Amino acid sequence: MADAAVKEKLADAAERELTDGFHLLIDALKLNGLTTIYGVPGIPITDFGRMAQASGIRVLSFRHEQNAGYAAAIAGFLTKKPGVCLTVSAPGFLNGLTALAHATTNCFPMILMSGSSEREVVDLQQGDYEEMDQLAIAKPLCKAAFRVLHAADIGIGLARAIRAAVSGRPGGVYLDLPAKLFGQVMDAAAGQKSLIKVIDPAPAQIPAADAVKRALDVLKGAKRPLIILGKGAAYAQADDAIKSFVEKSGVPFLPMSMAKGLLPDTHPQCAGAARSTVLKDSDVVMMIGARLNWLLSHGKGKAWGDAPKKFIQIDIEPKEMDSNVEIAAPVVGDIGSCVSALLNAMGGNWPAPPADWIKTVTSKRDENVAKMAPRLMNNNVPMDYHGALGVLRTIVKERPDAILVNEGANTLDLARGIIDVYQPRKRIDVGTWGVMGIGMGYAIGAAIETGKPVLAVEGDSAFGFSGMEIETICRYQLPVCVVIFNNDGIYRGTDVNSAGADPATTVFVKGSRYDKMIEAFGGTGVNATSPDELKRAVNAAIDSGKPTLINAVIDPGAGSESGRIGNLNPQSVLRKK
Numbered sequence: 001m002a003d004a005a006v007k008e009k010l011a012d013a014a015e016r017e018l019t020d021g022f023h024l025l026i027d028a029l030k031l032n033g034l035t036t037i038y039g040v041p042g043i044p045i046t047d048f049g050r051m052a053q054a055s056g057i058r059v060l061s062f063r064h065e066q067n068a069g070y071a072a073a074i075a076g077f078l079t080k081k082p083g084v085c086l087t088v089s090a091p092g093f094l095n096g097l098t099a100l101a102h103a104t105t106n107c108f109p110m111i112l113m114s115g116s117s118e119r120e121v122v123d124l125q126q127g128d129y130e131e132m133d134q135l136a137i138a139k140p141l142c143k144a145a146f147r148v149l150h151a152a153d154i155g156i157g158l159a160r161a162i163r164a165a166v167s168g169r170p171g172g173v174y175l176d177l178p179a180k181l182f183g184q185v186m187d188a189a190a191g192q193k194s195l196i197k198v199i200d201p202a203p204a205q206i207p208a209a210d211a212v213k214r215a216l217d218v219l220k221g222a223k224r225p226l227i228i229l230g231k232g233a234a235y236a237q238a239d240d241a242i243k244s245f246v247e248k249s250g251v252p253f254l255p256m257s258m259a260k261g262l263l264p265d266t267h268p269q270c271a272g273a274a275r276s277t278v279l280k281d282s283d284v285v286m287m288i289g290a291r292l293n294w295l296l297s298h299g300k301g302k303a304w305g306d307a308p309k310k311f312i313q314i315d316i317e318p319k320e321m322d323s324n325v326e327i328a329a330p331v332v333g334d335i336g337s338c339v340s341a342l343l344n345a346m347g348g349n350w351p352a353p354p355a356d357w358i359k360t361v362t363s364k365r366d367e368n369v370a371k372m373a374p375r376l377m378n379n380n381v382p383m384d385y386h387g388a389l390g391v392l393r394t395i396v397k398e399r400p401d402a403i404l405v406n407e408g409a410n411t412l413d414l415a416r417g418i419i420d421v422y423q424p425r426k427r428i429d430v431g432t433w434g435v436m437g438i439g440m441g442y443a444i445g446a447a448i449e450t451g452k453p454v455l456a457v458e459g460d461s462a463f464g465f466s467g468m469e470i471e472t473i474c475r476y477q478l479p480v481c482v483v484i485f486n487n488d489g490i491y492r493g494t495d496v497n498s499a500g501a502d503p504a505t506t507v508f509v510k511g512s513r514y515d516k517m518i519e520a521f522g523g524t525g526v527n528a529t530s531p532d533e534l535k536r537a538v539n540a541a542i543d544s545g546k547p548t549l550i551n552a553v554i555d556p557g558a559g560s561e562s563g564r565i566g567n568l569n570p571q572s573v574l575r576k577k
Ligand SMILES: Cc1ncc(C[n+]2csc(CCOP(=O)(O)OP(=O)(O)O)c2C)c(N)n1
Pocket: 407, 408, 409, 410, 411, 412, 434, 435, 436, 437, 458, 459, 460, 461, 462, 463, 485, 487, 489, 490, 491, 492, 559, 563
């Protein structure tokens, strides 16, 4: 054998016995079943992304880290495994951070892994390439934050990140990966041994028997009971137990936005269309994975009426209890364990709630549904929200396994009320913050994680926050149909600036043709001006499974300021100028 060939063989053998940070991180992720990464490449993680892809991990490249982060966040919600987002240092990290904070606020498990610059230089503030103390910045915005400095600690670092993300109340975790870590070399056998497969990452948290009994006693004593299902209940994937519990109790239920479909919105006990009545008039309210935050008016005030109320709350986080009002019966544990325990303790002959209460709720609901029905069938041109949403409502009814993504103001609030959802985790939206920008990231994450068709119903403003990702949708050929409710602006397209030549702050270019954008990337664009056209276009898009963007032309005057939450705008006694 020639000398050179021998040398090469020796080098190969030596290399086989060594490993490095790149490989250890890949192996650690795979060992824990984290086989999808959402991110944007660049220094120092480009090669890591390539190697991860070559090793069989699915690495999805986005156009902006915030959207990759939202995809990871919703992957966490849909799968109960942490969604993984990968970013470059400083600016990429900051772009991803909004999504990490969002995941934490919404209780979705997510890990933001970010490359970072040289610690020695960063800490002396000597002006490194993309210098930033990322760990310190991430810490207050997520559930936990860790930095790995040695390749031998990658296994531990990832194990800690996974546990922090999914155990207890789920949330976002930051994992800081300095550039040097990737190239660190160590003995391969020792490296393999250092990896950890996390056993039982989200251990069941069984509620105390007396807490379960107390809750059932309170519920049994109710004259006008109500169950509120939150997205924590949807996350739990305890669908059968929740359905059995609600049905056995006979209690009317109100689903929060992302809990719609746990039981179908058309279920006889669903009180979605009688929301104000049940909030006001109920005397016992059981919350399952729902928090008494602003979305439920903090459990007090006008929306909740004057009648005294008792609250039962089921939540994995003990600190959630009494956060806004007194909780008469706290049940702390994971939703699946709590609901199963309640179900078991109910026994065989649980009394139905008083018939007059059920009648009150049902007739209010039926009355509201009947009032809405003709508006949903209108064929007005230009379309109003109701005409357009009436069409989408029928399409979702016919395709209950499609995932509905929804953001905007009027486009959100009206779609939430009008489009019935029939299966769990089929509606994903702006969540706790009412944030704009989740649209395309959620659509991509949902398509990748579930393989189901995605229908994204987007306000024209909302879409703009993540619109460039339609290229990503086309690149990966995802079964995503985006419908843009184009009313020429934020809330309405009719505002005028009385003081000068600039357009008003809430309006966009009139008559924009968003459908043309997706054509640039080989997708299908459709301009829909009537409910009939919209219906044909959406059905064709979902049937084809091809990336499609439909510009649904909505009357610019149809919406209202801030959708349904205009009351949250600050007011002054002085007259508006
Ligand atoms: C990140 C972020 N920025 C700004 C807002 C404020 N905001 C609330 S709704 C909205 C857009 C509403 O317009 P559109 O999406 O077109 O829906 P429409 O009411 O017109 O149907 C904006 C900008 C927000 N919620 N989140």
